[in-house]
Amino acid sequence: MTRSIRLFSAALSVVFLAACGGPKSDAVKIGMNLELTGDIPAVGASSKNAAELFFEQINKEGGVALEGGPKKVELVVRDNGAKADQAASVAQQLISSQGVVAMIGPNSSACAIPAGEIAESLKCVMMSPWSTNPRTTTDTTSGAPKRYVFRGCFTDPFEALVLAKFALNNLGAKRAAVLYDVASEAPVAQSALFKETFTANGGEIVAFETFTTGDKDFSAQLTNIREANPDIIFLPTYYNDVPLIAQQARRLGINVPFIGSDAWSSPEIIKLGGADVDGSYFCNHFSTQIATDEAKKFVTDYTAKYGQAPDDVAALTYDACGLMTEAIEKAGKNDREALREALSQIREYKGVTGTFRFEPGSGDPIKSAVVLQIKDGAFQWVTNAQP
Amino acid sequence: MDYFAQQAINAVQLGSIYALIALGYSMVYGVLVMINFAHGDVFMVSAFFCFLLLLVAPVPFVAALLIVMLATALLGVCIERLAYRPLRNAPRVSAIITALGCGLVIQNTTLSLSPYSQRMPEIFKSVTWHLAGISISSLQLLIIGVSVGLMVALDFFIRKTRYGMAMRAIAQDRFSVPLMGVPVNTIISVTFAIGAALGGAAGVLYGLAYPVIGASMGILVGWKAFVAAVIGGIGNVRGAVLGGYLLGAVEVLIVTVMPSTYRDLVVYSLLLVILVFKPYGLLGRPAVQKV
Numbered sequence: 001m002t003r004s005i006r007l008f009s010a011a012l013s014v015v016f017l018a019a020c021g022g023p024k025s026d027a028v029k030i031g032m033n034l035e036l037t038g039d040i041p042a043v044g045a046s047s048k049n050a051a052e053l054f055f056e057q058i059n060k061e062g063g064v065a066l067e068g069g070p071k072k073v074e075l076v077v078r079d080n081g082a083k084a085d086q087a088a089s090v091a092q093q094l095i096s097s098q099g100v101v102a103m104i105g106p107n108s109s110a111c112a113i114p115a116g117e118i119a120e121s122l123k124c125v126m127m128s129p130w131s132t133n134p135r136t137t138t139d140t141t142s143g144a145p146k147r148y149v150f151r152g153c154f155t156d157p158f159e160a161l162v163l164a165k166f167a168l169n170n171l172g173a174k175r176a177a178v179l180y181d182v183a184s185e186a187p188v189a190q191s192a193l194f195k196e197t198f199t200a201n202g203g204e205i206v207a208f209e210t211f212t213t214g215d216k217d218f219s220a221q222l223t224n225i226r227e228a229n230p231d232i233i234f235l236p237t238y239y240n241d242v243p244l245i246a247q248q249a250r251r252l253g254i255n256v257p258f259i260g261s262d263a264w265s266s267p268e269i270i271k272l273g274g275a276d277v278d279g280s281y282f283c284n285h286f287s288t289q290i291a292t293d294e295a296k297k298f299v300t301d302y303t304a305k306y307g308q309a310p311d312d313v314a315a316l317t318y319d320a321c322g323l324m325t326e327a328i329e330k331a332g333k334n335d336r337e338a339l340r341e342a343l344s345q346i347r348e349y350k351g352v353t354g355t356f357r358f359e360p361g362s363g364d365p366i367k368s369a370v371v372l373q374i375k376d377g378a379f380q381w382v383t384n385a386q387p
Numbered sequence: 388m389d390y391f392a393q394q395a396i397n398a399v400q401l402g403s404i405y406a407l408i409a410l411g412y413s414m415v416y417g418v419l420v421m422i423n424f425a426h427g428d429v430f431m432v433s434a435f436f437c438f439l440l441l442l443v444a445p446v447p448f449v450a451a452l453l454i455v456m457l458a459t460a461l462l463g464v465c466i467e468r469l470a471y472r473p474l475r476n477a478p479r480v481s482a483i484i485t486a487l488g489c490g491l492v493i494q495n496t497t498l499s500l501s502p503y504s505q506r507m508p509e510i511f512k513s514v515t516w517h518l519a520g521i522s523i524s525s526l527q528l529l530i531i532g533v534s535v536g537l538m539v540a541l542d543f544f545i546r547k548t549r550y551g552m553a554m555r556a557i558a559q560d561r562f563s564v565p566l567m568g569v570p571v572n573t574i575i576s577v578t579f580a581i582g583a584a585l586g587g588a589a590g591v592l593y594g595l596a597y598p599v600i601g602a603s604m605g606i607l608v609g610w611k612a613f614v615a616a617v618i619g620g621i622g623n624v625r626g627a628v629l630g631g632y633l634l635g636a637v638e639v640l641i642v643t644v645m646p647s648t649y650r651d652l653v654v655y656s657l658l659l660v661i662l663v664f665k666p667y668g669l670l671g672r673p674a675v676q677k678v
Contacts, residue, residue: 041502182648210647214607216597219397220642227390240504244599253522272506272599
């Protein structure tokens, strides 16, 4: 080996060592993979606000308690644009190059499913606060639960059951129409599950119509629905589509109530929908009218800091942060594998959205739901539904 | 019967908006032989112009429409002057890439100013009439009426005025027309202004019909209108109108008889079939090769 090559390789190894070593941050890094832009920016904003509120409080008290002293928590927030491919690359980036110990988010199922695949393959804990699709936490090929993916909310089958029973028993609806986005994960699953449970409990589905993400004109589908003469219309659709559908339906002279899923939960729906969505019902994770002490404190703190009441995404993210913190403290160290182990050991956690119960080996909590009504420009609590 | 009549009204409403936007694509292609991919985003911005205008001053509908059309026309002229004119003699692919880039700039500027969807305020109090099972609203009549009115005015402009004649001349031969003393740059600016203004009118009407507006609303509608222009024969103004109504009718018809999943599949297949048999669209004519 000549001298120049030796010198070159020595220089190269110094560069590599420097790149690997780097100035190591002392904080516990938690990644946030959020929908800050795109179709549902209100969801990402709520999630970010809640996480910042939570960890601000933790850091003020010194940080998370680890073996060898408490450490501050640092949030690494990244935007996934509410797009599946971007969510996957953000997950890859957070885990591989940012070195986060765990990832919170994405919130929409369309993003959480691909991001969950990445988290599972890179062996890093991911917790989606708001994704209700069963596929988020299960392995698509084997059907077994994923080891590293958890969620903070109930799942679609439970939600469909709650809505079907509510429509049949509380609203006395026998004939239902469904209109959903065929290009988005959560609506596809929810519409199929609703159809199944509604008919199994004695109802009849009289129209089952679809549209595609980005559509603004629903008049053809709504004319079909009007022909079918339903008692109720189920819209498992994100909050930004509901106002347009509602308005066009009212213009066509359809006056039956709408019911919706937790994808309606952003207060933006009231602002965008106005009188057209008034009187509609939807199933949700959280209501600011829930009266537990934890919830009251959270609502007060959040409102004081951001000037608006928290929605369910904020509440669920707050709980996801709480669960994550408890697991990190239980693990006692800043380590991905230890964190996963500790998180999977948690059987019960009392959060602001209610009590989480985890079965061994499952990342899906068993928890209650609420049904809310949009009335006079606010979300009004109607009833609770137990699992 | 009333069911089909209702769907026909839905189709005409949708088709009117597609036709208005398609005109912008067709006019620009006619004079510059280039596809202005930023047109869909110009359409989107006009809805936001209208929103901002109504936020500042609650003006009546006609005033809002005229002010927004004027503002959008100005935007169209600026885009042409800043982005397309320097590249007019560059390879055509550069102009197409620039157009796509322009669209993205407009879209992301809007996104950064307004990441949330907005609800368009009501400037037009719509009344809905229910006659024998058919619902028709005054808003639908307004959309159809304004669109058809603008299209007739444009047709008159192109056929009867000196500017229109110059436009047709440039579309025939861009290189020898200047030799006759026609100010090509002015004519191209006028074309962009009119095309953008029609897109602006479409944006206002669309915002009234579908009052939740967001930065990404131009993409899909822009694509559909582009397809309409191609089906009708891009470069041909009457073809754009025909294509717009045809597309609206096909979309509604498909959702009426099939699951809506098939809608875009059939629409784009239709485009392919038409182009196989009529490569220049329904009313388009092949460009004359000059030797």
